[in-house]
Amino acid sequence: MNDKIVIPDQWQKLKQFTKARVSLGNVGTGLPLSEVLALKHAHALAKDAIVTELDVEDLKRTCAKLNVPCQVFKSKAQDRLEYLKRPDLGRRLELNSNHTDIEKVDIIFVITDGLSATAVNKYACELLGIILPEITKKYKVAIALVEQGRVAVGDEVAELYRADFVTVLIGERPGLSSPESMGVYTTYKPKLGLTDERRNCISNIHADGLSAIQGSTLLKYLINRSFALKLSGVDLKIEIGDILENKKSQ
Numbered sequence: 001m002n003d004k005i006v007i008p009d010q011w012q013k014l015k016q017f018t019k020a021r022v023s024l025g026n027v028g029t030g031l032p033l034s035e036v037l038a039l040k041h042a043h044a045l046a047k048d049a050i051v052t053e054l055d056v057e058d059l060k061r062t063c064a065k066l067n068v069p070c071q072v073f074k075s076k077a078q079d080r081l082e083y084l085k086r087p088d089l090g091r092r093l094e095l096n097s098n099h100t101d102i103e104k105v106d107i108i109f110v111i112t113d114g115l116s117a118t119a120v121n122k123y124a125c126e127l128l129g130i131i132l133p134e135i136t137k138k139y140k141v142a143i144a145l146v147e148q149g150r151v152a153v154g155d156e157v158a159e160l161y162r163a164d165f166v167t168v169l170i171g172e173r174p175g176l177s178s179p180e181s182m183g184v185y186t187t188y189k190p191k192l193g194l195t196d197e198r199r200n201c202i203s204n205i206h207a208d209g210l211s212a213i214q215g216s217t218l219l220k221y222l223i224n225r226s227f228a229l230k231l232s233g234v235d236l237k238i239e240i241g242d243i244l245e246n247k248k249s250q
Helices: 012-017 033-051 056-065 080-085 117-135 153-160 212-229 240-249
Strands: 070-075 107-114 141-147 165-171 182-188 199-205
Touching (some): 033 117, 117 212, 165 212, 182 212, 199 212
Parallel strands (some): 070 141, 107 165
16 A cells, blocks of 8 residues: 555644553544555454463473473363363363372462463563572472362462462463563462452563563562562552663662
């Protein structure tokens, strides 16, 4: 298409502040072809993200390098289609005789695919590689990889490990500007049946969002505050000033 027939939007300058689809311009009463194709491409990436698989073998190899015990679990969802249709099955574990030697830990890190395994494959071990060397000096930790998992599956994993705290690293619902975004959910004293007000969330860890370093800084803050106050969720007030102060002192 000839760019000369595209009429620029008067708010073009807004593009420097956001990845959202703003100031697209127009061709007559329609959008420029380039913008239509870009939208279709973004939509295809988001659809692909939903059906990607957790790279269990690669994650296991990386976890071994971190010198942290790691076991693999599956949710009750038998395949991806059932996982997408039955969110409740993704919240429960399918246990078998392979799950042995589960020792009590202070913190269990749960890595699960959620709705974008690509994000988890890309960022989970990077974040853990930053935070674990420091966390393991103070707490006993383990890692659980869960295929076809939802956020709440972390509560059942935590009960198995009799953990005081669970951190769930999970692929977030893909958007048209961020198909590879990872979220981190934390819960103090997790157990089956808890609802979301008991959790804290760090969202948007991806190339154009929070970096793994920023995510690990926030996660370390939540861990320390939760253990100090013995709570998590809406009752845990996050003080940005404290986070910035702690970062300066590092």
